[in-house]
Amino acid sequence: MKIRVKNLSVNYGSSEVLHSVDLEISSGEKVFIGGANGSGKTTLLRALAGIIPHRGEVSIDGREISSIKRKDMAKMIALMPQTNELFFPYTVYETVLLGTYAFSKSILGGISAENIQYAGKCMKDCGVDDLGDRHLDELSGGQLQRVLLARTFAQKAPFLFLDEPGNNLDIKYRAELCDKLNSWTRENTDGSDNTLVAVFHDLEQARRCCTRAVMMKEGSIIFDGDINDGTTPEMLLKIYDFDVASYIDNKLKL
Amino acid sequence: MTKKGTGLKIAISAILCFFILILAIRQGSVYISLKDLFGIISGHITGKGTPEGIEPMMDSIFWTIRMPRAIMAFLVGGALSVSGACMQALLQNPLASSYTLGVSSGASLGAAIVLILEISIPLLAGFMLPFTGFVFGLITVVLALSLASVIDRNVSNTTVVLIGMILSLFVNGIMNFLSTLYSDHSKQLYLWMMGSFSARGWKHCLILFPVCVVCFAILMLTSRKMDIMSFGDLQAQAMGVDAKKTKLVAIVICSLLTGISVAFTGVIGFVDLAAPHVVRKLFGPSHRIVLPMSFIYGGAFMALCDLISRTVLSPREIPVGAVTALIGAPFFAYVFFASRRKRA
Numbered sequence: 001m002k003i004r005v006k007n008l009s010v011n012y013g014s015s016e017v018l019h020s021v022d023l024e025i026s027s028g029e030k031v032f033i034g035g036a037n038g039s040g041k042t043t044l045l046r047a048l049a050g051i052i053p054h055r056g057e058v059s060i061d062g063r064e065i066s067s068i069k070r071k072d073m074a075k076m077i078a079l080m081p082q083t084n085e086l087f088f089p090y091t092v093y094e095t096v097l098l099g100t101y102a103f104s105k106s107i108l109g110g111i112s113a114e115n116i117q118y119a120g121k122c123m124k125d126c127g128v129d130d131l132g133d134r135h136l137d138e139l140s141g142g143q144l145q146r147v148l149l150a151r152t153f154a155q156k157a158p159f160l161f162l163d164e165p166g167n168n169l170d171i172k173y174r175a176e177l178c179d180k181l182n183s184w185t186r187e188n189t190d191g192s193d194n195t196l197v198a199v200f201h202d203l204e205q206a207r208r209c210c211t212r213a214v215m216m217k218e219g220s221i222i223f224d225g226d227i228n229d230g231t232t233p234e235m236l237l238k239i240y241d242f243d244v245a246s247y248i249d250n251k252l253k254l
Numbered sequence: 255m256t257k258k259g260t261g262l263k264i265a266i267s268a269i270l271c272f273f274i275l276i277l278a279i280r281q282g283s284v285y286i287s288l289k290d291l292f293g294i295i296s297g298h299i300t301g302k303g304t305p306e307g308i309e310p311m312m313d314s315i316f317w318t319i320r321m322p323r324a325i326m327a328f329l330v331g332g333a334l335s336v337s338g339a340c341m342q343a344l345l346q347n348p349l350a351s352s353y354t355l356g357v358s359s360g361a362s363l364g365a366a367i368v369l370i371l372e373i374s375i376p377l378l379a380g381f382m383l384p385f386t387g388f389v390f391g392l393i394t395v396v397l398a399l400s401l402a403s404v405i406d407r408n409v410s411n412t413t414v415v416l417i418g419m420i421l422s423l424f425v426n427g428i429m430n431f432l433s434t435l436y437s438d439h440s441k442q443l444y445l446w447m448m449g450s451f452s453a454r455g456w457k458h459c460l461i462l463f464p465v466c467v468v469c470f471a472i473l474m475l476t477s478r479k480m481d482i483m484s485f486g487d488l489q490a491q492a493m494g495v496d497a498k499k500t501k502l503v504a505i506v507i508c509s510l511l512t513g514i515s516v517a518f519t520g521v522i523g524f525v526d527l528a529a530p531h532v533v534r535k536l537f538g539p540s541h542r543i544v545l546p547m548s549f550i551y552g553g554a555f556m557a558l559c560d561l562i563s564r565t566v567l568s569p570r571e572i573p574v575g576a577v578t579a580l581i582g583a584p585f586f587a588y589v590f591f592a593s594r595r596k597r598a
Contacts, residue, residue, distance in 0.1 A: 046488065049492055050491075051488050051491040051492050052488070070491060070494050070495060070496045071494040073494065074492065074493055074494030075494070077492070078492070079489075079492035081486075081488065081489055081492070084485065084486070084489070085346055085484075085485055085486035085489070086485070087343070087346040087484045087485070088343070088484050088534065088539030089538075089539060090481070090538070090539055090540070091538070094481075094538075094540060098478070098481055098482050098485075098493065099493065101478060101479075101482055101493055101494050101495065102493065102494035104478065155493065155494075
């Protein structure tokens with residue numbers, strides 16, 4: 001499978017936040033999307049997932065995404081957003097199970113035994129299987145993040161779009177998240193290679209999980225290539241207008 | 255997905271609801287024994303007629319006055335609560351309901367205009383009031399949504415609720431204006447603004463009942479979508495739900511439920527706000543259970559409030575909307591803040 005983006009622009013109100021972006025992502029890639037706050041990373045991710053209106057072309061295997069049914073899209077792309085609106089305190093188990101919605105066959109949205117089992121596996125993989133009966137408003141930030149990750153995995157989609165999945169996770173869970181993502185990208189779902197597209201603020205995590213970097217600045221892609229070339233001190237200085245390399249060096253000396 | 259003990263809680267709720275309905279039918283200035291009451295009901299249902307020994311007057315009091323009134327109260331309470339539950343989930347706002355979105359006020363304005371101008375379209379016959387209620391309710395909510403989209407490009411749910419509230423206050427103003435202008439109708443209009451089940455009979459039930467069944471069935475089919483929608487529109491789309499379509503369908507269905515209810519009984523606030531919250535506290539937020547339980551709890555609460563409205567100052571009647579607010583408001587505040595304190 002291949003996602004193709006050509007001349008993609010996105011507006012929020014009257015201001016354009018993505019300016020004619022071109023991008024191609026093929027099955028099996030591990031793509032890091034980097035950039036400063038407000039550079040358009042989240043917007044790009046949302047446009048790729050087809051959940052916000054866009055101009056230009058975003059297609060999967062030649063099909064424009066806005067013409068694909070929501071349920072079918074959800075089976076191909078699972079998106080974990082940066083922030084979450086948690087209006088009702090569902091239990092952890094209920095929440096993860098909702099991830100399998102796109103696979104519910106009957107009109108009543110009945111849940112098959114297979115989906116229940118799969119949701120259980122995702123909970124276990126993300127280390128939240130012992131939290132099943134807890135309510136979302138009783139969880140710590142890190143626990144919640146892992147629950148939402150489990151729900152995203154439950155979508156069984158070969159494309160995984162993660163928007164700052166390391167948020168609220170302590171250093172141990174961040175490392176485990178990388179391991180989990182790395183083992184997931186080695187598998188394949190429904191015959192196609194798993195593909196990761198992720199926004200990270202933690203460059204260490206980005207380097208551990210991804211091989212390709214797409215660096216953004218002010219709504220445009222200014223670098224697309226190997227992650228080691230995309231995260232050089234010069235590149236980071238250009239992207240953040242800030243001497244990232246010496247900041248990290250100083251931090252490590254502490 | 256169902257937790258242990260939920261079945262038992264549902265059974266207890268259903269039994270409680272049944273007893274409240276019986277109570278609502280039986281209590282009043284005229285006394286009847288349970289045996290006679292069931293005799294009358296079963297006589298009518300089986301078509302055998304009133305059992306011997308029961309006066310025809312009793313039969314008509316209970317079968318043609320009290321019973322349809324109690325059932326009407328139950329249906330209206332249920333319909334309002336279910337639409338409240340949906341609106342809260344779809345707009346992710348605990349204050350969202352048909353009442354706060356202006357559907358109720360809009361519907362009552364429509365009904366008032368029909369009453370005052372004595373309009374009747376022969377084709378619609380007895381359906382004139384419910385039809386106008388639905389149309390005006392829908393117009394108000396569409397107006398609220400389109401105003402919201404002009405003011406706030408993202409059509410954020412908070413904007414929608416705020417505009418709905420503003421519109422509903424505005425429409426209430428028009429109602430007050432009308433009731434002063436057409437003072438011969440002012441008593442009728444006053445009852446409309448506070449709601450009343452007085453003189454509601456089987457013919458009203460027979461229109462509302464099928465509407466409730468159909469609307470409820472459609473909403474139940476979207477119950478899992480509503481679960482997902484409560485995580486926000488963008489997330490819902492990413493999980494495979496067409497957020498816009500789901501919202502539109504649900505809003506039309508809720509306007510239908512509310513518009514028709516209000517056209518028959520007037521504006522009754524509070525139950526649509528409070529019942530779903532109480533139900534979620536008891537059963538959790540899963541809509542597969544919240545929707546039917548909101549119907550039962552909202553219906554039983556309304557039947558109880560109507561009972562109070564017609565018995566406390568008997569033979570005078572208090573508008574039922576006043577009763578729902580007087581009982582509901584403090585109770586709701588207690589439920590809402592008690593749990594908040596616990597969580598903090």
